[in-house]
Amino acid sequence: MVSPSKYWQMQILPIGENVQLKKYKEISVAKEFFKIQFSHLTSQPTLSTEENKQVQTVLWEIFRSKDDIHQRALAGLCLRCYVSHRILITCKTIPHIYNVSAENLFRYTDLLRFVLNDDGKTLVIVDSEGKNQHILNHHDGTTRPIPKGRGFFSVDILQRFNPNLGSKESLDNWTTRLTRQNQEIKSFLWEFGLATPSDWGLLCKSVPRSLSGLLLTEDYEIVKAFQTVYQRDRLKTRQKGRCSEPTPSQLQEMLHLLQQINITFSPQQLIYHLKRIAEILRQDWLYRKTGSTKTVPTEVYDNSTNDYFENPELPYYTDREPEDIELEKLQEICNNLFEKMLYQIIAEVIQQRIEDLQKSRGYKNFAQRFQEGLRFYYQENKSLSEIGKLWQIEWSKARRIFQLENFLEIVQYRTEEIFLEKLLQSVNKYQSTRISHEPDYLKNLAAEIRGFAYEKTFKEAKAELVTSKRQIKNSLFARLIRLYLNN
Numbered sequence: 001m002v003s004p005s006k007y008w009q010m011q012i013l014p015i016g017e018n019v020q021l022k023k024y025k026e027i028s029v030a031k032e033f034f035k036i037q038f039s040h041l042t043s044q045p046t047l048s049t050e051e052n053k054q055v056q057t058v059l060w061e062i063f064r065s066k067d068d069i070h071q072r073a074l075a076g077l078c079l080r081c082y083v084s085h086r087i088l089i090t091c092k093t094i095p096h097i098y099n100v101s102a103e104n105l106f107r108y109t110d111l112l113r114f115v116l117n118d119d120g121k122t123l124v125i126v127d128s129e130g131k132n133q134h135i136l137n138h139h140d141g142t143t144r145p146i147p148k149g150r151g152f153f154s155v156d157i158l159q160r161f162n163p164n165l166g167s168k169e170s171l172d173n174w175t176t177r178l179t180r181q182n183q184e185i186k187s188f189l190w191e192f193g194l195a196t197p198s199d200w201g202l203l204c205k206s207v208p209r210s211l212s213g214l215l216l217t218e219d220y221e222i223v224k225a226f227q228t229v230y231q232r233d234r235l236k237t238r239q240k241g242r243c244s245e246p247t248p249s250q251l252q253e254m255l256h257l258l259q260q261i262n263i264t265f266s267p268q269q270l271i272y273h274l275k276r277i278a279e280i281l282r283q284d285w286l287y288r289k290t291g292s293t294k295t296v297p298t299e300v301y302d303n304s305t306n307d308y309f310e311n312p313e314l315p316y317y318t319d320r321e322p323e324d325i326e327l328e329k330l331q332e333i334c335n336n337l338f339e340k341m342l343y344q345i346i347a348e349v350i351q352q353r354i355e356d357l358q359k360s361r362g363y364k365n366f367a368q369r370f371q372e373g374l375r376f377y378y379q380e381n382k383s384l385s386e387i388g389k390l391w392q393i394e395w396s397k398a399r400r401i402f403q404l405e406n407f408l409e410i411v412q413y414r415t416e417e418i419f420l421e422k423l424l425q426s427v428n429k430y431q432s433t434r435i436s437h438e439p440d441y442l443k444n445l446a447a448e449i450r451g452f453a454y455e456k457t458f459k460e461a462k463a464e465l466v467t468s469k470r471q472i473k474n475s476l477f478a479r480l481i482r483l484y485l486n487n
Helices: 028-037 047-064 067-096 110-117 152-158 171-182 185-189 199-204 217-237 248-259 267-290 322-359 364-378 382-390 394-401 405-428 429-437 439-464 474-485
Strands: 009-011 022-025 125-126 133-136 143-145 299-302 307-310
Touching: 009 067, 022 405, 028 067, 047 067, 047 125, 047 133, 067 110, 067 125, 067 133, 067 152, 067 171, 067 185, 110 185, 110 405, 125 152, 133 152, 152 171, 199 217, 199 267, 217 248, 217 267, 248 267, 322 364, 322 405, 322 439, 322 474, 364 382, 364 394, 382 394, 394 405, 439 474
Parallel strands: none
Antiparallel strands: 009 022, 125 133, 133 143, 299 307
16 A cells, blocks of 8 residues: 655655654645546545556556656656665665664665655657656756766656566665666675675686686586586476576586596585686676685685585675676677677678679779768768769768668678678587577577667668758768778
C-alpha cells in the first residue's frame, strides 16, 4: 500500500544530523498535476498495488509520449518524487548488506549525495529516444540539454524503465537495482574494499594486457584451462550468483588440460596458483576502479585446523553472470575490430563507385570528381544542391552521381557481412563449439552484430542524410570518410 502523497513529496538533501529525521519537500505543481490526472485517487489515504501500478503506467506514458511538452515534464516530476523515496530506502539497506554499522566505515547518508541529486525545482523531459535529459523553461517552452554526467539520477531511472515491456519488475525494484548499481556508489564501496568479485569470478574475466609483466606464461595457461572448464559448466548449468569453488572433477579436468602442455600440479597446488593469480587480478581490478589497491586477504589461516577459510570480514559479492562475461569479451573484440573494418570497407566502396562512374556513359566525367564531392558533402558541409551549382549541373544529376542512400546501404551490408566473418575468426574455441552445437547461436549473433553496427554508426549516418545543412555531420561513418579523404 502506497500513499498518493509520494507522487508530490520529494526526498531531498540534506537529510540532517539525525539520520532518522524525515526531510522531504512538497512539490506543489506535481500535486496539482496529480489531482487533475487522478482526481478519484487523491483523497484516498493509500493506493492498492493495482492502482499504484496503473498510476505509474499512465504517468510514464505521458512522460514519454504526450505531445504537450509541459505535461510530459509534470508527469515526469510526479515519478521523480516517487522514486526519490525508493532511492532513500535503498541507500539505507546498503550498509546492512555489507554488515557496516554506523560506527564502522560509513553511514547510509554518505551514499545519498551520489543519487539524491534532485530537488524538484527543475522541469525535465527526455528526447524522443529517451537518452538525453533536457531542462524545460516553463515560461516560453524552450529546452536546453543537460550535459552528460550532470543529469538527475531520478530521471536516469525513468529513462531506462518501461512498464509495458511485459517484465514483472516494478518501478520500486527497478529503482532499487539501479541505485545499487550506481557507478558512484560502487566506486565509494570499492574504496573500502567492498563489493569486489570472488576469486573464481575474477578468473572468469579476460586477463588485462597491463599484467603481462606480473604473470608468467604458465599463469596464462592456468587461467585458460580454468576458463575452458569452469565457464563451460557455469553456462551449461545456468548457474547464477556468486561463483562457487571448482569441484574436484573440474579440477581434475583442468589438471588434465595442463598435463597436455607439460604443466603438472597436484589439486592443492592448482588451487594455490589459481588463488595467487586471482589476488593479482583483484589488485589490478581495484586499481583500475579506484586508483589504489587493497591488501585485505581473501582467506585467513586457522591454526586449529591448519587450513585456510574465507575471510569473514569480506562482504558477500554476487559475481557477474557468465553470459555477461562472454558479452563483455565479445564487445571488446567488436570495438577493437569495428572501426578498422568500417574504414577498409568505406575505402573499397568509394573505389568501386569511382570505377562504376568511369563505366557510365552519362557520368564518366565525374568519376575523378567523386572524392571531391564527398569532401564537399562530409567535410565542408555543402548540400547536393550547392555541389551541383559548383559543378554546373542540376541537383537531380548530382543526386544520381552520389546516390548517398545506396552508398551507405552498401557500406552497411558489407560491413555486417565481413565483420561477422572476422568476428567468428577472433572468438575462442568455446564459442566455436557453441556455434556448431547450437543452431540458433549464429543467427542470434548475426542479429546482434547488425544491431551493434547500426547503433555504432549507421543509425546516426542515415539521420545525417535528412538533417538540415547547418548540422555538422559527425557520425563515425562521416569521420572515417573524412579520415580516408585526408589520407
